[in-house]
Structures are given as C-alpha cells and as structure tokens.
Amino acid sequence: MEPVKTIDEMKKIARRVHGEGKTLGLVPTMGFLHEGHLSLIRRAVALCDCTAISVFVNPKQFVSGEDLDKYPADFERDRDMARDAGVDFFFFPGVRDMYPEGFQTEVHLPGMSKRMCGLSRPTHFQGVATVVLKLFNIVRPDVAVFGQKDAQQSVVIKRMVRDLDLDVKIDIMPIVREPDGLAMSSRNTYLSSEERASALCLYRSLEKARAAVEQGQRFTENILDIISHVLAEEQKVQTEYIVICDAGTLEELDALHGRVLIALAARVGKTRLIDNVIITAGNDK
Amino acid sequence: MEPVKTIDEMKKIARRVHGEGKTLGLVPTMGFLHEGHLSLIRRAVALCDCTAISVFVNPKQFVSGEDLDKYPADFERDRDMARDAGVDFFFFPGVRDMYPEGFQTEVHLPGMSKRMCGLSRPTHFQGVATVVLKLFNIVRPDVAVFGQKDAQQSVVIKRMVRDLDLDVKIDIMPIVREPDGLAMSSRNTYLSSEERASALCLYRSLEKARAAVEQGQRFTENILDIISHVLAEEQKVQTEYIVICDAGTLEELDALHGRVLIALAARVGKTRLIDNVIITAGNDK
Numbered sequence: 264m265e266p267v268k269t270i271d272e273m274k275k276i277a278r279r280v281h282g283e284g285k286t287l288g289l290v291p292t293m294g295f296l297h298e299g300h301l302s303l304i305r306r307a308v309a310l311c312d313c314t315a316i317s318v319f320v321n322p323k324q325f326v327s328g329e330d331l332d333k334y335p336a337d338f339e340r341d342r343d344m345a346r347d348a349g350v351d352f353f354f355f356p357g358v359r360d361m362y363p364e365g366f367q368t369e370v371h372l373p374g375m376s377k378r379m380c381g382l383s384r385p386t387h388f389q390g391v392a393t394v395v396l397k398l399f400n401i402v403r404p405d406v407a408v409f410g411q412k413d414a415q416q417s418v419v420i421k422r423m424v425r426d427l428d429l430d431v432k433i434d435i436m437p438i439v440r441e442p443d444g445l446a447m448s449s450r451n452t453y454l455s456s457e458e459r460a461s462a463l464c465l466y467r468s469l470e471k472a473r474a475a476v477e478q479g480q481r482f483t484e485n486i487l488d489i490i491s492h493v494l495a496e497e498q499k500v501q502t503e504y505i506v507i508c509d510a511g512t513l514e515e516l517d518a519l520h521g522r523v524l525i526a527l528a529a530r531v532g533k534t535r536l537i538d539n540v541i542i543t544a545g546n547d548k
Numbered sequence: 549m550e551p552v553k554t555i556d557e558m559k560k561i562a563r564r565v566h567g568e569g570k571t572l573g574l575v576p577t578m579g580f581l582h583e584g585h586l587s588l589i590r591r592a593v594a595l596c597d598c599t600a601i602s603v604f605v606n607p608k609q610f611v612s613g614e615d616l617d618k619y620p621a622d623f624e625r626d627r628d629m630a631r632d633a634g635v636d637f638f639f640f641p642g643v644r645d646m647y648p649e650g651f652q653t654e655v656h657l658p659g660m661s662k663r664m665c666g667l668s669r670p671t672h673f674q675g676v677a678t679v680v681l682k683l684f685n686i687v688r689p690d691v692a693v694f695g696q697k698d699a700q701q702s703v704v705i706k707r708m709v710r711d712l713d714l715d716v717k718i719d720i721m722p723i724v725r726e727p728d729g730l731a732m733s734s735r736n737t738y739l740s741s742e743e744r745a746s747a748l749c750l751y752r753s754l755e756k757a758r759a760a761v762e763q764g765q766r767f768t769e770n771i772l773d774i775i776s777h778v779l780a781e782e783q784k785v786q787t788e789y790i791v792i793c794d795a796g797t798l799e800e801l802d803a804l805h806g807r808v809l810i811a812l813a814a815r816v817g818k819t820r821l822i823d824n825v826i827i828t829a830g831n832d833k
Contacts, residue, residue: 367658371654422653428559
C-alpha cells in the first residue's frame with residue numbers, strides 16, 4: 264500500500280493507473296475506520312483493479328459547535344486496517360492542500376440538503392458534496408463506494424453525479440451493525456456504556472417499523488407513531504427527526520409504496536447518531 | 549465537422565479522442581458567433597489536436613426579466629462559421645438534456661459572484677459555473693478558451709478550476725473590438741444606430757483611464773471620476789458599475805498596483821453592455 268499525502272501525487276498516481284487501462288475504486292472516509300468502512304473497502308477491492316481510500320476529516324461538513332476538533336482519529340490503525348483490507352493507495356491530504364487560501368467554491372443541492380440531517384446541520388451536505396467532488400476530480404475513480412448508513416448523503420451524491428455528468432459509478436453498501444444491532448459509527452466511541460445501551464432503541468424502533476410494514480401497515484403516521492414510541496422509552500435519547508420518504512428522491516410520503524427509506528437522527532446524551540432502513544412496500548401486503 | 553446533439557454522444561467522442569492520445573480544446577458559447585468567438589476558436593484549434601465548441605443558451609445564467617427568450621440565435625450561421633474556423637465537434641445540447649427533471653446541483657463562488665455583474669445579476673455566476681463545470685465533465689477538455697470580455701467570468705472559472713482540482717487549462721483571449729472600439733458582443737445586435745454611437749463611450753472612458761494610468765495616475769477615486777465623466781456625457785447611457793480591482797482576485801483597490809482590471813457595465817437604452825481593460829500599474833510612473 265502506497266501512502267499518498269498530496270493532491271498532485273494522488274492525481275499522478277490516478278492518471279498512471281488509468282493510463283495502464285486499470286480500473287480504480289475510491290472509498291472516501293473521515294478515518295477512524297471500523298467494520299462499516301472495511302465492507303466498503305472490500306467492495307471496492309472486489310470491483311476494481313486498484314483501490315484508493317481517502318482519509319480526510321473535512322472541516323466543511325461540520326457545522327459550528329460540532330465535534331470537528333475532537334473527531335476520533337488513529338492514523339496508524341487506519342493505515343494498517345486499510346492495508347490489510349487490500350487498499351493500494353492511502354490518500355490523506357492536509358486541510359491546507361484541500362482548501363488553500365482563497366478557496367471558495369461550494370456545491371449546493373438545495374432541494375435535498377435542507378431536510379432531515381440538513382435541519383440541524385444546514386451546511387453539512389454542501390461540505391460533503393464539495394469534498395466528494397474534489398476527491399472525484401483528484402482520483403477520477405471508476406467506482407466510489409459509500410455506506411447506506413449515511414442515507415441522505417448517498418442520495419445527494421448520486422444526484423450530484425447525475426447533475427454534473429460525472430462518470431463515476433456510485434455503489435452503496437448496506438449498514439454494518441454491531442451484534443446487538445447498533446449501526447457502526449466512528450462516533451459510537453463517544454458513548455458511555457449506559458448511553459450505548461440506550462442507543463439500541465434506534466435500531467429496535469426501525470425493526471419494529473419494518474415488522475409493521477411487513478404486516479401490511481402503509482400509513483406514514485402510524486409508522487412514525489411506532490418509532491417515536493420506542494424512542495420515547497429511553498430517557499437519554501432525544502429524537503431529532505424521523506422521516507419516511509422515497510429512497511431515491513427523499514420526497515416525504517403520506518403512504519408507503521415502492522422503495523421506502525425510514526431514517527432517523529437522535530441525540531444519545533451529547534452524541535448525535537443516525538440510523539435507517541430501506542423497505543420495499545408493495546401495493547398490498 | 550461533426551454535429552453532436554446529446555451529452556452521451558459528446559462524452560463518447562471526447563473519450564475516444566483522449567483514448568487516441570489527442571488533446572481536445574473546448575470553446576463554450578451561447579451561439580450567435582462573432583469575431584470574438586472566432587478568436588477563441590482559432591486559439592483552441594492552434595493549441596489542441598481537436599476542438600469542440602458548445603452552443604447552449606444556458607437558462608441558468610439569466611436572471612428573471614432578462615433576455616433569455618429573445619437572445620439572438622442563428623444556428624446555420626453558427627455551424628458554418630464554426631466549421632470554417634476549424635472546429636471538429638459542434639456540441640449543441642438541449643435544455644432538457646442538460647437540466648433533466650430533478651436537476652438541482654448548483655456551483656457557488658460566493659466571494660467573487662456578488663460584486664460587479666453579480667449586483668444586478670445575483671444568480672448569474674452560479675449559472676455560469678454550473679454549466680461550465682458540466683461542459684468540462686462532458687468534454688474533458690485539455691484547454692478551454694474564454695474571452696477577456698467577460699472578465700469576472702474568467703476569474704470565477706479559473707478559481708473554480710483550482711478549487712475543484714480540475715485538470716483543464718483555462719486560456720483567456722483579449723477582447724475583440726469593432727474598428728471603432730466597441731467590444732464585440734452578441735447583444736450589440738439589440739442596439740439602434742443612435743445607441744450604437746452612444747455605446748462607444750464605454751471604450752472611450754476605459755482608454756481615457758488607461759492614458760491617465762500611463763501618465764502616472766494611481767488613485768482609484770481619480771480614475772473612477774475620469775470614467776464616470778465620460779459615461780455621463782451620453783444621455784442614453786446609464787452606468788451600472790465601474791470597478792477597479794486586482795485582475796486575479798477581483799478585490800477592489802484604493803490605489804492601482806500590479807495587474808489591475810478596470811471593468812464597467814452600463815445600459816445603453818435597454819441593452820446591458822460590459823467592457824474592461826487590464827493595465828499593469830508599476831509602483832512609479
């Protein structure tokens with residue numbers, strides 16, 4: 264595995280790989296890798312001749328007051344995990360390299376970025392879209408792999424790729440969960456053991472919703488009730504949003520039909536967690 | 549010359565050209581070509597193995613109430629002129645192909661887009677940046693040639709290219725003028741003969757400013773006075789802005805030093821015209 268520090272170096276490598284007629288996969292991350300990231304890496308390794316991972320804690324996707332300064336990091340561990348998972352290029356650019364003085368370009372997707380996580384994080388998705396576009400231009404991947412955990416992010420990036428006529432294929436991998444159901448997240452490390460136990464209600468609420476849909480429930484109101492009741496049982500959990508929407512467009516639905524995303528965000532203590540399920544709701548049970 | 553109607557077709561051609569190891573130049577236009585455009589095309593033809601021109605009246609760079617619906621067009625003439633100037637690929641996508649249903653991505657450069665032309669055209673540069681980025685992604689040019697006539701646009705596009713790590717080289721060609729000094733513009737066709745005569749004061753005012761700088765004048769206030777006096781002599785001319793700024797960053801200057809852009813916009817009758825000069829002001833006369 265080759266460590267790559269600068270944008271210029273990464274560009275040269277990517278151009279060389281393409282010049283050799285090889286395909287290149289990219290897994291953009293903010294580091295502090297866990298099994299979720301590894302599933303993305305393994306997917307890229309399986310799909311492409313070469314795989315690059317980027318590790319960059321992107322300041323532009325944090326809003327003021329968030330955990331940018333204390334975002335967990337373990338460079339050596341990330342590097343070893345990436346290498347063992349078959350990564351060829353470990354790209355870890357610096358903030359000044361990515362955002363030099365005078366930098367000002369922002370990529371906005373206003374229709375999708377204001378709802379859900381955008382309510383409490385109003386500039387988050389423009390930060391994500393901008394950095395992902397930069398990474399795509401630097402690495403020119405044939406395939407980029409993201410996690411379904413960040414459901415809204417996946418939809419935003421797919422839309423950006425279509426809108427801007429990019430050639431990269433966006434591949435979305437399922438959420439990887441701890442044995443007890445908690446969705447893997449670098450931020451889980453913030454949780455006390457008590458909060459960790461409370462946080463299980465996120466997944467429990469979504470599973471209860473899924474069961475209701477499988478039993479024929481199609482009314483958004485009723486599903487929202489089921490979820491909020493489960494979350495309300497935990498005192499340490501403050502619900503931020505629960506949304507039932509079209510999985511492709513994020514348009515909210517009154518009644519469930521087609522490929523439906525049920526997504527939620529909640530604070531467990533001071534830690535903000537998100538989780539979601541995608542359910543295909545037929546017209547009849 | 550090959551006419552190219554769809555994005556997919558243009559992408560295939562561009563990938564083929566690059567696959568053959570040839571360089572590709574792009575001249576993005578809104579059509580109704582004149583000598584100014586031809587100078588850009590000739591430059592691209594001289595620099596690159598193959599040259600594409602895009603002809604697309606981009607609705608996103610017009611603000612409401614502007615001349616989108618009556619923007620001058622002459623498809624046959626554009627095609628013949630492009631062919632005669634040595635263009636290989638004449639790309640004329642449709643609005644629905646460029647902006648399909650659900651399209652929402654916007655490229656913003658807030659620091660540079662609100663001043664000058666952005667004052668009266670607040671969403672103009674996001675429309676320009678977005679369509680130019682799309683064209684770059686579709687055509688993947690090695691070089692793209694723009695005109696100094698649209699001075700602010702040139703700076704915005706260069707900044708976007710740097711910020712987004714694009715590989716295209718931006719080449720800016722000097723303003724092409726009518727024999728009497730009027731900067732060439734597709735919009736000159738709107739002018740009555742009386743307005744056409746009045747419009748000459750734009751260039752005259754800039755030349756007078758240039759002469760003053762060459763004679764040692766370095767104070768922005770004084771140069772602005774010189775220009776506004778010339779423009780005020782013409783009753784049909786309503787000044788929109790006169791700006792003296794750093795040619796690279798568009799930062800306004802109190803005193804002239806280095807590479808200075810003097811740019812103005814004015815309405816002549818109902819027609820909005822822009823013009824500019826770049827002057828290198830030494831520290832002493």
